[in-house]
Amino acid sequence: MTEAWEAAVEAQIQGAVQRGEFDDLPGMGKPIPGRGTPYDESWWIKSFLEREALPSDLLLPTPLQLRRRIEQVPAEVRDLPTEQSVRDFVGQLNAQIVAWLRNPEGPRVAVRPVNVDEVVRHWRAERSARERSAPAARPHTTAPAVAPARRSRWGWLPWRRRRAH
Numbered sequence: 001m002t003e004a005w006e007a008a009v010e011a012q013i014q015g016a017v018q019r020g021e022f023d024d025l026p027g028m029g030k031p032i033p034g035r036g037t038p039y040d041e042s043w044w045i046k047s048f049l050e051r052e053a054l055p056s057d058l059l060l061p062t063p064l065q066l067r068r069r070i071e072q073v074p075a076e077v078r079d080l081p082t083e084q085s086v087r088d089f090v091g092q093l094n095a096q097i098v099a100w101l102r103n104p105e106g107p108r109v110a111v112r113p114v115n116v117d118e119v120v121r122h123w124r125a126e127r128s129a130r131e132r133s134a135p136a137a138r139p140h141t142t143a144p145a146v147a148p149a150r151r152s153r154w155g156w157l158p159w160r161r162r163r164a165h
Helices: 004-018 043-052 064-069 075-078 083-102 116-133
Strands: none
Touching: 043 083, 064 075, 064 083, 075 083, 075 116
């Protein structure tokens, strides 16, 4: 039975060779990658990360990933446009930290939530320093000579019903 199976497989391979299905395969004529290097048990993880261009931080345990993200907070919030977006970013990170603190897994590493007010204070200081150091690139424009139309006193209240008179 095994011989019949081997013969059928060999016949399919020979048919594919005759049809040219094995011609121009990627890597043809090139040496096998990694040949001659010592065996690495995690070769497939490393090749996957390299092939997919993923950061190696994904291999770290959760508390170390959180510590790394805490270290990168100043760089990550530097280009955020508003104070609220900075607060939202830090709030999401703190939510992840609190979730880990409730159910810790992995090595016992000290991880504390980030102080939102301190991050915002540094963000403001850095932003004002950048604005002072950058020359005024805005073109000088004059205000229009026509005054804007005046709104009614209660026009800005969207929930207020207007009565028909």
